[in-house]
Amino acid sequence: DQQVKQNSPSLSVQEGRISILNCDYTNSMFDYFLWYKKYPAEGPTFLISISSIKDKNEDGRFTVFLNKSAKHLSLHIVPSQPGDSAVYFCAADYGGSQGNLIFGKGTKLSVKP
Amino acid sequence: DAMVIQNPRYQVTQFGKPVTLSCSQTLNHNVMYWYQQKSSQAPKLLFHYYDKDFNNEADTPDNFQSRRPNTSFCFLDIRSPGLGDAAMYLCATRGTSATYNEQFFGPGTRLTVL
Numbered sequence: 026d027q028q029v030k031q032n033s034p035s036l037s038v039q040e041g042r043i044s045i046l047n048c049d050y051t052n053s054m055f056d057y058f059l060w061y062k063k064y065p066a067e068g069p070t071f072l073i074s075i076s077s078i079k080d081k082n083e084d085g086r087f088t089v090f091l092n093k094s095a096k097h098l099s100l101h102i103v104p105s106q107p108g109d110s111a112v113y114f115c116a117a118d119y120g121g122s123q124g125n126l127i128f129g130k131g132t133k134l135s136v137k138p
Numbered sequence: 139d140a141m142v143i144q145n146p147r148y149q150v151t152q153f154g155k156p157v158t159l160s161c162s163q164t165l166n167h168n169v170m171y172w173y174q175q176k177s178s179q180a181p182k183l184l185f186h187y188y189d190k191d192f193n194n195e196a197d198t199p200d201n202f203q204s205r206r207p208n209t210s211f212c213f214l215d216i217r218s219p220g221l222g223d224a225a226m227y228l229c230a231t232r233g234t235s236a237t238y239n240e241q242f243f244g245p246g247t248r249l250t251v252l
Contacts, residue, residue, distance in 0.1 A: 114181070
């Protein structure tokens with residue numbers, strides 16, 4: 026059973042518009058949520074995170090929203106740029122010192138010029 | 139630049155022939171992780187080390203072993219690779235003093251089993 030789900034395998038957006046990537050989770054014990062970005066032939070790189078006690082975190086063009094009651098989070102990229110084209114992974118963490126992450130399958134974002 | 143390095147980037151082995159993948163880090167992080175990622179799938183945690191303490195995930199096959207001789211290095215040994223073990227193997231690190239639980243990933247080793 027997948028505890029972290031990214032139901033859209035792919036998303037195509039025009040440059041300058043907003044990209045919205047969605048993630049759902051099943052376990053209310055998750056304490057922390059992270060988004061990673063992955064280019065081909067590279068490892069995932071950390072993008073932005075949010076604690077379960079918050080509902081929004083912003084970093085430049087990237088904003089993550091958390092809706093705990095719906096067990097849903099989303100990543101907004103505004104404005105989208107062609108360099109944002111990558112696979113985006115949502116990950117969840119139970120917290121604690123071990124920091125084990127549970128990943129979703131990823132969403133491939135294509136930003137068209 | 140502080141980083142996580144994986145060698146080799148591409149590894150080809152034969153069915154049943156043992157293979158070792160290598161990971162090193164210059165971040166001086168306490169925790170090191172090994173993930174397996176198959177095409178279009180989520181990265182799946184195999185095991186991790188917290189300092190010298192080894193933590194195996196319950197569903198990691200016995201065929202997979204790991205060694206961490208020191209803080210900087212961690213190895214993944216696949217004793218008898220099967221065709222189903224062909225995947226990208228990702229190494230990651232995490233510092234325990236981190237404010238956020240972010241993990242830093244290496245570029246991965248793509249394993250092909252013939």
